Amino acid sequence: MSEHHVLGLSGGKDSAALAIFMRQKYPHLNIKYFFTDTGKELPEVYDFLAKLEGFLGKKIERLNSQRDFDFWLRQYGNFLPSPNTRWCTRQLKLLPFKNWVRPWLDSGDKVYSYVAIRSDEDHREGLISQHDNLIVKLPFREHGIDKPGVYDLLDASGVGMPKYYEWRSRSGCTFCFFQQKIEWARLRDRHPDEFEKAKAYEKTALDSGSPFTWTQGESLVELEQPERLAAIHADFEIRKQREYARIRINPLRPKVEHPLEIDDLYLEDEGGGACLICHK
Incomplete structure (x- = not known):
């Protein structure tokens, strides 16, 4: 039985700060960093991921089943996703991740997934594991790192904030329906x-x-x-x-x-x- 350590990056500040934290705090772990690409991301997201790769010193794996937003939009009869019908999250984010880790889980390996939920986010929960060998870890919560702590990690590393935070609050698709x-x-x-x-x-x-x-x-x-x-x-x-x-x-x-x-x-x-x- 082998162990795998994975950390998903959204292009946002918290997951980037977690990647920085894990590299500094647990350099002995061979963490696989991944990004699930919808094909409709902001250009600033790709720029930020490239900058983060430079700090981490390793490639961020792109997960994409070759079925992007346009493919799934056709499958759903051109019905747009919405807060109540989040097919984009299911098909473009969760499904590629599950397909990626499934061979490891099927072979009996353990997969540790690190999620960037901060210590000041008591209302949030991570991905609930549906497999005994998929173990979700919340390092920020364990180490008491809050939002100011995230800023400190980004500033001290030289990676800084994604440029889109100058005008927008989230990464993800350019047309995310959760935008204000x-x-x-x-x-x-x-x-x-x-x-x-x-x-x-x-x-x-x-x-x-x-x-x-x-x-x-x-x-x-x-x-x-x-x-x-x-x-x-x-x-x-x-x-x-x-x-x-x-x-x-x-x-x-x-x-x-x-x-x-x-x-x-x-x-x-x-x-x-x-x-x-x-x-x-």
Whole structure:
């Protein structure tokens, strides 16, 4: 019986910080780092993964069954995924991982999967193992590493934050339905071609009878109208200033080193609740 150690990278800050932590804390472990590519990732994600590979000194394995988002969209009759029907997570993230580790598990090997759930995330749970030999480990929780600790790991390593955090709160598909409306507005500004592709997917889905649009309550065509964009930006600024006013200064960290993230400002009916495996 052999042992395998695996760590999934989403292109997000937490899983990257965990990879850095494991390399520094447990250099004797031969960890296999992997990334499940949907084919619709932000270009900033690929840039960040390349930078992380340089620090880790090893290749990040790309898991892809050659069946990307477009393939599965056709399989689901052009119906868009939604918070209640997350076929994208099942088919593009979980299934490739299960197929990857299955030969090891079938041969009786143990697989240790390291997941980046922080010590300040009591409400989150990792992938529940459905096999006795698949063991899920939560090193951040075990070592008491919280969000500021994640920032410290990224800063000290020189890897830094993914560039998309300048305007967006998560990695994953360019058109993730868990985005807030401000993130859709910013996607239109930063990557107008990707925004147009998302509009095209939405139109095809609606023409095919799909009840879902990418963002709740309105289509992207409606969202991009000048008056609506102005209202979205104004509302976000109000929420941001309100949240800054609530911040209590930590005497051990009197300086606010990192700005509020968009996820800190989400509304109940938009954003939040994102798939753990996609954006951590």
